[in-house]
Amino acid sequence: MAVSVLRxxxxxxxxxxxxxxxxxxxRALGAYEGFYTGEKDKNLEKSVKKISEQWGGNFKIKHISSxxxxxxxxxxxxxxxxxxxxxxxxxxxxxxxxxxxLVVVGGEKVPPEVYQLADWNVSVTSQPHSEVAxxxxxxxxxxxxxxxxxxxxxxxxxxxxxxxxKLVKKSY
Amino acid sequence: MAVSVLRxxxxxxxxxxxxxxxxxxxRALGAYEGFYTGEKDKNLEKSVKKISEQWGGNFKIKHISSxxxxxxxxxxxxxxxxxxxxxxxxxxxxxxxxxxxLVVVGGEKVPPEVYQLADWNVSVTSQPHSEVAxxxxxxxxxxxxxxxxxxxxxxxxxxxxxxxxKLVKKSY
Numbered sequence: 001m002a003v004s005v006l007r008x009x010x011x012x013x014x015x016x017x018x019x020x021x022x023x024x025x026x027r028a029l030g031a032y033e034g035f036y037t038g039e040k041d042k043n044l045e046k047s048v049k050k051i052s053e054q055w056g057g058n059f060k061i062k063h064i065s066s067x068x069x070x071x072x073x074x075x076x077x078x079x080x081x082x083x084x085x086x087x088x089x090x091x092x093x094x095x096x097x098x099x100x101x102l103v104v105v106g107g108e109k110v111p112p113e114v115y116q117l118a119d120w121n122v123s124v125t126s127q128p129h130s131e132v133a134x135x136x137x138x139x140x141x142x143x144x145x146x147x148x149x150x151x152x153x154x155x156x157x158x159x160x161x162x163x164x165x166k167l168v169k170k171s172y
Numbered sequence: 173m174a175v176s177v178l179r180x181x182x183x184x185x186x187x188x189x190x191x192x193x194x195x196x197x198x199r200a201l202g203a204y205e206g207f208y209t210g211e212k213d214k215n216l217e218k219s220v221k222k223i224s225e226q227w228g229g230n231f232k233i234k235h236i237s238s239x240x241x242x243x244x245x246x247x248x249x250x251x252x253x254x255x256x257x258x259x260x261x262x263x264x265x266x267x268x269x270x271x272x273x274l275v276v277v278g279g280e281k282v283p284p285e286v287y288q289l290a291d292w293n294v295s296v297t298s299q300p301h302s303e304v305a306x307x308x309x310x311x312x313x314x315x316x317x318x319x320x321x322x323x324x325x326x327x328x329x330x331x332x333x334x335x336x337x338k339l340v341k342k343s344y
Binding site for chain 1: 298330331333337
């Protein structure tokens with residue numbers, strides 16, 4: 001069950017922090033890799049890369065120029081997270097059957113073709129909230145909550161959970 | 173089980189979108205009200221208010237000047253979401269016993285006192301990701317996933333879930 005995440009329409013000035021949150025949540029909750037369309041953003045790529053280097057694993061992101069070509073050529077199934085879609089509860093069982101899955105999360109304006117090209121349009125509540133929250137909840141449901149204690153290979157830093165305060169084990 | 177959310181250290185220029193996502197996720201996933209410290213931000217307050225007016229319910233946010241006073245005077249239990257805390261899985265059963273709960277989510281730098289003042293310091297994975305994702309996953313676990321289909325009273329707009337495209341019912 002390999003899950004990739006595609007973030008649509010990134011804008012450097014406005015979206016840098018939200019897109020970073022999208023990809024860090026994707027990584028932490030079990031996604032394998034990330035893609036984004038919109039403005040190519042070296043700082044976004046750097047900050048995601050830095051997190052992987054420090055905290056382990058191989059999660060990477062890549063800029064792509066055309067979502068349309070990418071979705072059409074994707075060798076797997078595609079789900080678009082949108083507040084307008086069918087409830088997650090009703091669709092998750094079918095989605096879990098996909099062996100290779102691309103999860104598409106929107107930016108400011110999602111082109112109508114995305115709704116047509118996706119295998120599923122799925123809502124995480126029918127209330128407007130956040131693509132970061134929607135993605136996190138989707139991944140959690142998809143992986144049956146098993147990602148909370150995922151181990152990342154070869155970390156340079158590792159948190160040792162504490163009742164109060166901070167403890168980070170560094171191995172470099 | 174009334175849950176309130178406190179966002180620490182809001183900065184108008186840098187945090188407006190993330191703080192908006194924090195509060196919209198809080199509202200959509202069952203929190204009752206929001207508070208924030210840091211810079212008072214009329215646009216943040218307006219955009220949260222507008223969402224409540226359009227999509228129903230009474231979720232509101234309020235600026236407070238001192239997190240310390242607020243936490244000390246809070247008549248209920250407090251949980252601080254932090255990557256350094258104890259795993260959610262180990263703590264959630266105890267937390268659910270609280271009848272009135274304040275969930276604290278950090279900004280850039282969380283003052284050390286917050287770790288001391290909170291009843292629980294809890295991590296949603298031990299990987300760095302996003303306060304929006306952490307809050308969403310916490311609320312989902314706290315409410316046993318029941319908030320996905322929550323009804324909001326007196327909405328002016330309501331989404332009718334669709335397989336493809338958008339359908340919004342307007343009642344004004």
